[in-house]
Amino acid sequence: MTGLPIDPPPRLLMGPGPVNADPRVLRAMSAQLVGQYDPVMTGYMTETMALYRAVFRTANEATLLVDGTSRAGIEAALVSLLEPGDRVLVPVFGRFGHLLREIAERCGAEVHVREVPWGTVFTARELEEAVAAVRPKLVAIVHGDTSTTLAQPLDELGAICARHGALLYADVTASLGGNPVEVDAWGVDVATAGLQKCLGGPSGSAPVTLSPAAVAVLDGRRSIEAGLRDDRDEEVLPASRIRSNYLDLAMILDYWGERRLNHHTEATTMLYGARECARILLEEGLDAAVDRHRRHGAAMAAGLRGLGLTLFGDQSVRMANVVGVEIPDGVDGEGVRGTFLRDYGIEIGTSFGPLHGRIWRVGTMGHNARRDAVLTTLVALEDVLRRAGVAVPTGGGVAGALGSYTQEAA
Amino acid sequence: MTGLPIDPPPRLLMGPGPVNADPRVLRAMSAQLVGQYDPVMTGYMTETMALYRAVFRTANEATLLVDGTSRAGIEAALVSLLEPGDRVLVPVFGRFGHLLREIAERCGAEVHVREVPWGTVFTARELEEAVAAVRPKLVAIVHGDTSTTLAQPLDELGAICARHGALLYADVTASLGGNPVEVDAWGVDVATAGLQKCLGGPSGSAPVTLSPAAVAVLDGRRSIEAGLRDDRDEEVLPASRIRSNYLDLAMILDYWGERRLNHHTEATTMLYGARECARILLEEGLDAAVDRHRRHGAAMAAGLRGLGLTLFGDQSVRMANVVGVEIPDGVDGEGVRGTFLRDYGIEIGTSFGPLHGRIWRVGTMGHNARRDAVLTTLVALEDVLRRAGVAVPTGGGVAGALGSYTQEAA
The missing domain is CATH 3.40.640.10 (Type I PLP-dependent aspartate aminotransferase-like (Major domain))
Known part of the structure; x- marks a missing residue:
């Protein structure tokens, strides 16, 4: 009657927040x-x-x-x-x-x-x-x-x-x-x-x-x-x-x-x-934390581009910690988000108002502004997009777009 | 510069809330x-x-x-x-x-x-x-x-x-x-x-x-x-x-x-x-929890009376989980509370408005509605009151007032 103890499944929250x-x-x-x-x-x-x-x-x-x-x-x-x-x-x-x-x-x-x-x-x-x-x-x-x-x-x-x-x-x-x-x-x-x-x-x-x-x-x-x-x-x-x-x-x-x-x-x-x-x-240092968000946020954006996706909005003033990508034509945006959560335990964001159904929002922030979180998200998204019928570029793709990022310090 | 990790000293919170x-x-x-x-x-x-x-x-x-x-x-x-x-x-x-x-x-x-x-x-x-x-x-x-x-x-x-x-x-x-x-x-x-x-x-x-x-x-x-x-x-x-x-x-x-x-x-x-x-x-059962508060709250009130203190207010409609006691004449109420916290790590409550300086408030609630918390509080309070010059009754006192409570299940 009182239900089970709190014990949520592992989730990697790569939406616009809240994050892990x-x-x-x-x-x-x-x-x-x-x-x-x-x-x-x-x-x-x-x-x-x-x-x-x-x-x-x-x-x-x-x-x-x-x-x-x-x-x-x-x-x-x-x-x-x-x-x-x-x-x-x-x-x-x-x-x-x-x-x-x-x-x-x-x-x-x-x-x-x-x-x-x-x-x-x-x-x-x-x-x-x-x-x-x-x-x-x-x-x-x-x-x-x-x-x-x-x-x-x-x-x-x-x-x-x-x-x-x-x-x-x-x-x-x-x-x-x-x-x-x-x-x-x-x-x-x-x-x-x-x-x-x-x-x-x-x-x-x-x-x-x-x-x-x-x-x-x-x-x-x-x-x-x-x-x-x-x-x-x-x-x-x-x-x-x-x-x-x-x-x-x-x-x-x-x-x-x-x-x-x-x-x-x-x-x-x-x-x-x-x-x-x-x-x-403050132990990390505010400048260092901002730089970390810039670095991992840029890698996420580059990786999403490498998947053939189009970024949303004026990129010259984009926040470091979240990026919007257009949902490819003919793709069920919510269906992809559901598959992503169910099969990989990764959450990315939907959107509101005039952008509803048009973009996904992918966050790279706080504790999750880390290389392993970025790479896991990109690799999993590539799989889910292919299964959704999206023509993801081959030969290059994510790895090509990321360049030396995969060899950098985490 | 960023201070030490959160690591509060052990406190037994026996005031009107918050409690442990x-x-x-x-x-x-x-x-x-x-x-x-x-x-x-x-x-x-x-x-x-x-x-x-x-x-x-x-x-x-x-x-x-x-x-x-x-x-x-x-x-x-x-x-x-x-x-x-x-x-x-x-x-x-x-x-x-x-x-x-x-x-x-x-x-x-x-x-x-x-x-x-x-x-x-x-x-x-x-x-x-x-x-x-x-x-x-x-x-x-x-x-x-x-x-x-x-x-x-x-x-x-x-x-x-x-x-x-x-x-x-x-x-x-x-x-x-x-x-x-x-x-x-x-x-x-x-x-x-x-x-x-x-x-x-x-x-x-x-x-x-x-x-x-x-x-x-x-x-x-x-x-x-x-x-x-x-x-x-x-x-x-x-x-x-x-x-x-x-x-x-x-x-x-x-x-x-x-x-x-x-x-x-x-x-x-x-x-x-x-x-x-x-x-x-709800695992304990709402009626059982109310009864537990009634039992330990009543013991706290009896014990405080056993220390020679006078309870405040119409006792026929008192809440089960908190009791007010008059601060004895000539006693520095805030001084006693400070000693109590410093020497025993136990907190009891001050009071507001027309009762400020007139009563202490002692709570017995939630996780702290337990026999060990009640007895610890009463024993420590007896010591602090004696040191503050209060003529605490001897021969009987807390133990006499509590009767069989000390032998009951916790």
């Missing part, structure tokens, strides 16, 4: 709990804040975890910063841009959308023109959107926002740890992420960082749990009250900060995991 | 991930829904997990059910009642509060009079409020709500699994919980159940992520749109239900843990 967790992360998560105000626990929290400052490349004091998936981090940022009627600019180049738009709408903001076709990104000039025209309080944008596999260059957008008095929020869930992300150098005010992509952990914890300017917005809206906090009892104007308690970053900051005011009951096991993800990444 | 996780739960959480639409994963999800139906004692099809702490479950229920201007009745008998009030206010509801002094609960007659006077759409109430250690009897409230056309929401986070909770028999429409109390898991996943009447309210507000879902493109009136995306139970239901529409990336490891918590509880 690094075994070190799962081991860290198996540690026993401590109380949420135990000095050991507050020590882990303080260390985790410092670790994620390094991961985000920021000096932001306000760097912490939200207890939920990457989507919880996004909503925490938007609901905490946006008041009803605030103007927001959302440049959309894929599925997750639409998500930002939708969440901002639910916050009651006045949302202005700019869109480019899926498979392309915005030029800095297009972004500046939009910011100048909309004059938003906040620009909310996705950095790497796995739906199209592309990364919007953000290195000029912070300066553009600063010139026009706007804050910049970036969703770096899919890019962080596998592509360059420079929160301070790029002038990003708020960035949110998750563990399940290049960080090599399970979904369920959202690292978030806020600049002093963003914290000042929170301070302006700072609210209280009247009667629930012992140290404050002033009332707050309902008009500016943050609409969520659970995702109220002002309160969550008070919990992570020196005052350590009670809020939620920290998800200790997820915190253990998030801390270990950052430790693994 | 059952090692079986942590082992289940160490399993590797599978993809979120892998048939293995959707199988685990379907099993988890069935397990929590048994835990909540409900036939509700809409029984699932919210990916966040127990507070995320509370907010998901309230933000999904309440529209701005809706009348809500919140009977408050402790800290967490104030939390319900505050979250309902942030949802824009018209909140009506009734309060009784901390240490007491409402009579059924008081509740019925309040419901009749306010005529709310929803009554939102805490079942067991750890701040006062009391449980509000709910066995008549469902019928009262039904007579007056109100829905009933109950926060059963602290009571579920250690006290009788009968969702269907009591007529509770929506109940939410967490893992970190009697369920013996880490915080970070919130089991939720919704009656068909509650689901009908969600259906009336059902919203879309325009452009993000392939199968629907109708627009929805902004007036009734659920104000949160992350905690939108209509969308989360579509993800857990047969349509399996994409929403957040499931927190797979937390789901493994939540599933195992329910399996452990």
Whole structure:
């Protein structure tokens, strides 16, 4: 009646994420709990804040975890910063841009959308023109959107926002740890992420960082749990009250900060995991990890081309950790994915919206950005494609396309 | 620079929760991930829904997990059910009642509060009079409020709500699994919980159940992520749109239900843990687990009385799994807690609001509702109290108060 113990079959997750967790992360998560105000626990929290400052490349004091998936981090940022009627600019180049738009709408903001076709990104000039025209309080944008596999260059957008008095929020869930992300150098005010992509952990914890300017917005809206906090009892104007308690970053900051005011009951096991993800990444070195993603991601793309497949989207701005390939004419995309999972235990991704049925998405990220994972996936895919009737090139093919990669260090 | 591996010192968590996780739960959480639409994963999800139906004692099809702490479950229920201007009745008998009030206010509801002094609960007659006077759409109430250690009897409230056309929401986070909770028999429409109390898991996943009447309210507000879902493109009136995306139970239901529409990336490891918590509880048997909490909780209370301490609140409605004791005059309550943690590795709870500095809270729940944990705590507390200058009774004391408990099965 209660079913069997958890014992999933071995899977190699080579989709757009989630991917396999690094075994070190799962081991860290198996540690026993401590109380949420135990000095050991507050020590882990303080260390985790410092670790994620390094991961985000920021000096932001306000760097912490939200207890939920990457989507919880996004909503925490938007609901905490946006008041009803605030103007927001959302440049959309894929599925997750639409998500930002939708969440901002639910916050009651006045949302202005700019869109480019899926498979392309915005030029800095297009972004500046939009910011100048909309004059938003906040620009909310996705950095790497796995739906199209592309990364919007953000290195000029912070300066553009600063010139026009706007804050910049970036969703770096899919890019962080596998592509360059420079929160301070790029002038990003708020960035949110998750563990399940290049960080090599399970979904369920959202690292978030806020600049002093963003914290000042929170301070302006700072609210209280009247009667629930012992140290404050002033009332707050309902008009500016943050609409969520659970995702109220002002309160969550008070919990992570020196005052350590009670809020939620920290998800200790997820915190253990998030801390270990950052430790693994920083032990390797952020630049080295980005280079590893670049190298294995490029090999995956070259190998897919060697199988005769056509890559999707503007390759000059493709993320290092995921590549889209067009499903060959006459091939049942979902059938191939099913065979791949059943016969090889390997998962690749389907796609959404305008790309549904048109492309597969293949990821090479986190713990799975490794040579053996890349080669296994390519060899297995070659077999499955042949069985699906695809005319895979012979004489050369994958091995030819990969060149010296197969002899390189793993 | 990246700090040491997670390796917390051994702690016995005998506060109001979180408590130590059952090692079986942590082992289940160490399993590797599978993809979120892998048939293995959707199988685990379907099993988890069935397990929590048994835990909540409900036939509700809409029984699932919210990916966040127990507070995320509370907010998901309230933000999904309440529209701005809706009348809500919140009977408050402790800290967490104030939390319900505050979250309902942030949802824009018209909140009506009734309060009784901390240490007491409402009579059924008081509740019925309040419901009749306010005529709310929803009554939102805490079942067991750890701040006062009391449980509000709910066995008549469902019928009262039904007579007056109100829905009933109950926060059963602290009571579920250690006290009788009968969702269907009591007529509770929506109940939410967490893992970190009697369920013996880490915080970070919130089991939720919704009656068909509650689901009908969600259906009336059902919203879309325009452009993000392939199968629907109708627009929805902004007036009734659920104000949160992350905690939108209509969308989360579509993800857990047969349509399996994409929403957040499931927190797979937390789901493994939540599933195992329910399996452990149901293998023991819900009635047996409640009886175990009653037995060890009663022994803890008797032992504390044997130490000369005075119990807090109306003992006739105290929760089985937590007891409040008055801090003896002249004793530094936080000093004793600190010594207790440092010298014995045992944590007991402080308290909030009007009880701050007045009582300690001692929990006996989940994996820690065991004889050895009870006896260890009492023996250690006797030593720490003596060292703090408390005149602990001699000749009898703990052993005398416990009687045959020390000879019973563990």
